[in-house]
Structures are given as C-alpha cells and as structure tokens.
Amino acid sequence: MAEFLQLLFAGLTVGAVYALVALGFTLIFQASEVVNFAQGEFVMLGGMVTVFAFKAGVPLPLAALLAVLVAVAVGLSLHRFAIEPAKGATVVTLIIVTIGASIFIRGIAQIVFDKQFHALPAFSGDEPLRLLGAAILPQSLWVLGGAALVVVGLRLFMERTLFGAAVRATAANRLAAELVGIDTRRVLAFAFGVSAAIGALGGILVTPVTLTSYAVGTLLALKGFAAAMLGGIGNPVGAVLGGVLLGLLESFAAGWISSTYKDAVAFVVILLVLFALPQGLLGRRAIERV
Amino acid sequence: MTPATRSKIALLGTLAVLLLVVPLLFPSAFHLRVAALVWINAIAALGLALLMGLAGQVSLGHAGFLAIGAYATALGPRHLGLDPLLSMLAGVFAAGILAFLVGRPILRLKGHYLAVATLGLGILVHLVVVSEVAITGGPDGIQVPRLVLFGWRVVGPEIWYAITGVVLLLATWIALNLEDSSTGRALRALHDSEIAAAVAGIDVARHKLLVFVVAAVYAALAGGLLALLNRFVTPDVASFLRSIELVTMVVIGGMGSIAGAIVGAALLTVLPQLLTFFHDYEHAVLGLAIVLFMVFLRQGIVPGLAGLFARGRRA
Numbered sequence: 001m002a003e004f005l006q007l008l009f010a011g012l013t014v015g016a017v018y019a020l021v022a023l024g025f026t027l028i029f030q031a032s033e034v035v036n037f038a039q040g041e042f043v044m045l046g047g048m049v050t051v052f053a054f055k056a057g058v059p060l061p062l063a064a065l066l067a068v069l070v071a072v073a074v075g076l077s078l079h080r081f082a083i084e085p086a087k088g089a090t091v092v093t094l095i096i097v098t099i100g101a102s103i104f105i106r107g108i109a110q111i112v113f114d115k116q117f118h119a120l121p122a123f124s125g126d127e128p129l130r131l132l133g134a135a136i137l138p139q140s141l142w143v144l145g146g147a148a149l150v151v152v153g154l155r156l157f158m159e160r161t162l163f164g165a166a167v168r169a170t171a172a173n174r175l176a177a178e179l180v181g182i183d184t185r186r187v188l189a190f191a192f193g194v195s196a197a198i199g200a201l202g203g204i205l206v207t208p209v210t211l212t213s214y215a216v217g218t219l220l221a222l223k224g225f226a227a228a229m230l231g232g233i234g235n236p237v238g239a240v241l242g243g244v245l246l247g248l249l250e251s252f253a254a255g256w257i258s259s260t261y262k263d264a265v266a267f268v269v270i271l272l273v274l275f276a277l278p279q280g281l282l283g284r285r286a287i288e289r290v
Numbered sequence: 291m292t293p294a295t296r297s298k299i300a301l302l303g304t305l306a307v308l309l310l311v312v313p314l315l316f317p318s319a320f321h322l323r324v325a326a327l328v329w330i331n332a333i334a335a336l337g338l339a340l341l342m343g344l345a346g347q348v349s350l351g352h353a354g355f356l357a358i359g360a361y362a363t364a365l366g367p368r369h370l371g372l373d374p375l376l377s378m379l380a381g382v383f384a385a386g387i388l389a390f391l392v393g394r395p396i397l398r399l400k401g402h403y404l405a406v407a408t409l410g411l412g413i414l415v416h417l418v419v420v421s422e423v424a425i426t427g428g429p430d431g432i433q434v435p436r437l438v439l440f441g442w443r444v445v446g447p448e449i450w451y452a453i454t455g456v457v458l459l460l461a462t463w464i465a466l467n468l469e470d471s472s473t474g475r476a477l478r479a480l481h482d483s484e485i486a487a488a489v490a491g492i493d494v495a496r497h498k499l500l501v502f503v504v505a506a507v508y509a510a511l512a513g514g515l516l517a518l519l520n521r522f523v524t525p526d527v528a529s530f531l532r533s534i535e536l537v538t539m540v541v542i543g544g545m546g547s548i549a550g551a552i553v554g555a556a557l558l559t560v561l562p563q564l565l566t567f568f569h570d571y572e573h574a575v576l577g578l579a580i581v582l583f584m585v586f587l588r589q590g591i592v593p594g595l596a597g598l599f600a601r602g603r604r605a
Contacts, residue, residue: 104577
C-alpha cells in the first residue's frame, strides 16, 4: 500500500506537468491547427529564468513572475515572427517551423544560461508528509494544486468571459468567427501567450522536484504531444486526462517493471492506443469529404 | 521521348556530372568526406521524399530505420562474426520487414496522429540502442570493422566518395522510375484523396505500405553506409533531432521533388560543417536558418527557384 501510494503521488506530480504541456498544445491547436513543438521550451524557460533570477538575489515569487513574463514574451514573438508569416503553410511545414524555433530557443538558452543542471529550493520545505507509510514531498502538492488551479481557471475563463467565447468560436470555425467580427489573429496571439505562461508555470513548480537544464524541453514537448494525442487532440479535458494518465503509467512502469524503459512507456502506450482507436481516447471521428 | 523521360535523364545526367566535378573542385580528404556524407543523407532523404512528397504521408521517426541499418552493420560482425557488408544487407532487410509489419496499422492514421505514431516508433528504437548497453555499447557507441571485399580493404575518402556516389545515382534512378510508374501515379492519387483513389480502384493501404517500406529500406541503406564510412555508430543516428533533420531536408529542398531532396540533404549536411566556426551559436543559427527557410521559401528551394525562374522569363 505504501509503495502504491508512493508511486501514485510521483506519477500524479509528473502527470500534472505533462497535462500542463498537453493543455498548451491543445490551446494553440484549437486556435490554429498548429502543433507547437516549442511548447517544451516554455517549461524550460520557466525553470531556468526562475533559477537564474533567484540566484541573482531576486525573491522567489518575483523571480517566478519574471520567468512567466519572459516565457509569454517568447511565446508572443514566436507567434508574431514565425507562425504568422508562415500562415497557410502545410501541416508538416508548420511543424518544422516550430521545431526550428525550439532549436533556436534552446540554442539561445545554452548561451544565456549554461549547460548545467539547476535546482530550486522547495517552496515550503523538504520535510516529507507521511501518509499511510508513503512519503510525499510538499512540493508535489504545490505542483498538483498549481496545475488544478490553471485547469479550473482556464475553464472558467473560456466559459464565462466574452474573450473566452471568442476563443471557443475560433476553435469551432475560424471563418465563421471572422465573419461575426472576431479578430482571430488576436485570439491566436492570446493562445500562444497563455500556452507559454502555462508551460512556464509548470516548469517553475516542478523544478524543485526534477531539476532543470537548457535541454529539458525536447522530451517534455514529445511527451506532452503524446499526452495531447492520447486524449484526442483539440480536447482540453482529454489533454489533462492524457497527461495525468501518462504520468501514472510512467511512474508505475518504472516502479514495477523497469526504470530503464520509463521513457518508452509514453510511446508504447500511444502506439497501442492509436492502433485500437485512431482518433485518441476522447477524439471525435473525422469524416473525409471528397 | 516523353517529357517525363527527358527530365529523368536530365536529372540523372546533372547528378552524374556533379559526382565527377566535385572531386576536381574540392580534392581534399575533408571535403570528399563531407561530400560522401551528403550523398548518404541524400539517399535517406530520397526515400522520405517518396513517402512525404509523393504519397503525402509524414514520418517523424525515420532516424529509427537509419539506426537499424547502421547498428546491424556494427552488430553483425561484433556478435555473430558476420561480414560487415552482409550485416548491412541484413539490416536493410530487417528495416524493410519492420516497416512492413508496423506499416499497416500506422498508416491507417492521418495527419498529426500519423506524426505522433512515427515519432514514437523512432524514439523507441533510440531508447533500445541507448539502453541495451551489453549489445549496442549504449551511449558510448560501437565500432564498425573495416569493409574488406574479396581481400581488398576498402579505405580512403576517394573510394567512399565513389561508392556512396554510385549508390546515390542508383537510388535516384529507382526513385525516378517509381515516381513515373503506375505505382507512382497511384500514390499521387491517394495523396490528393484516399477515398477518390479507392473509388478509382487503387488499393490504398497496399500502396501506402509499399512506399513506407521503400522509404525504410532507403534509410537503412544510408545508415549502413554511414556506419561503414564513419567506422563508428552512436545512438545519435537514432535521435529525434536526426529524424527532424531528415524531414527538414525533404521540406527545405521542396516536397515532392526528387532533386529537392538531394539539394536539401546537401544544405543540411554542409551548413552544420560551416557553423562549427560559430561554436556555441551553432544550434541557435541552425534553428534560425530552418525557420527562415520555411517562412520565406515555403515550397522549398527547388520548386521555389523554379517558380522564380519561370516568372522571370514571363516578365
């Protein structure tokens, strides 16, 4: 029981970060059908900027705020200088644009920061909480709480505000949204900004647990993408579900089967799921017109 | 002579002339080695160009097949005492079999789902070669014995330049013929609309599978040659970045263009060699170059330049 709880919490913590990355993917995908492979770099920026600002003497909350602002600025520039000029390009071209951008961001980060691994102090101490024999880091609760807050907050924003309705309208049908006077360019810029902020927040929350370096973005982007696809892309509920599921599977596979192939779990699962359900777990069936 | 035959001969002729001229212009061993790398990457890119450009299917995990060819060439002699050339051919065969087995379920997927499935396949191959240290040497890589043909030790950049060049020429000839065959036309038809192609009597699944296997075989062949040329293999050949490089070669050169795949391979092979002068800035510059190319020459270099040329003549 203790081991089960231990693995459960480890899986939920990692899964929450995958869920945030997958949510960022989904937000941008809904607004533009662009799969943004630079999503993982936002997580990296969140962690790295906080670490370096904190080391320079900035108080932790301010350092975190600064990191979110930097990530949002990078996200908006990515949209303005790479995605918008490439408007109308094919899916594969857009994928390569975002991958090129992620290589660029990583290249710059490696110069501005360094190539070392860095840690942050846990927000409320390292004394583990005891629960039925399992030791739970307080930071895990920060990650879970923060992720839950983001998911609920985003949901409320989408359902309750006028701009949220504009985002949903754009996701449903871009042309129709433009016809009723919605500035879809602003919606897309917003999607990039918010995705960047969500990613950065995930990076800040999880860095005390997992450490960070300039290169953590790639694998996070790939796993976040797998999580988003697992849930069925373009579905925020599916993205969160996919992320948490992936984190749990990884954690239990590492604990019970083999920690060497921990990273393989995500991709084995996505292959098996797609073979059985070609549209993901919650995806709608697409109908091809001739 | 049909126009298709004429353009085929023109491309093969240009390539042959290029193969002969490059050693005259750049005779140093270093340049010949880079050129041999270009030909090898071009072979892999050609296969991917058939899959992506002709049939409209994407693969973000193609380095997996490259790695199967490369590691087979290294592992056969090491563990089974086989001849490197025989091991390479076995690796090419194995890659074809793997593509055949996973091709049918994977190619049922479309768009982003196909992208994530192929990506997963490539990453799994990468994880296996990194983790199975006892067999593959893990992250440290593994040595490849020198190729010996009938008692003749195959060494020297000139020899490898010639070998890779001839293989590329053959690979290009086969790719051009495939493009200009009933199979090629079937692939183009299913690229436009799978349903319309199926209605016209084309076995969509079988044709997609065929081109997937061809692309895998091309990549494994390139991987094997790479292993023999470098005489060393590291898990880097299977990495996600390598898969992306291959896709970028095809897209930068011009999707659906055989010549484009070769141009793209040349650009993405030579560019990093030039960028080593920038040391730390290498990744930043490479990423920026990829974004700029994709934004400003969206159709790719070969079709893009052909378009500019045609417009210039009309004006």
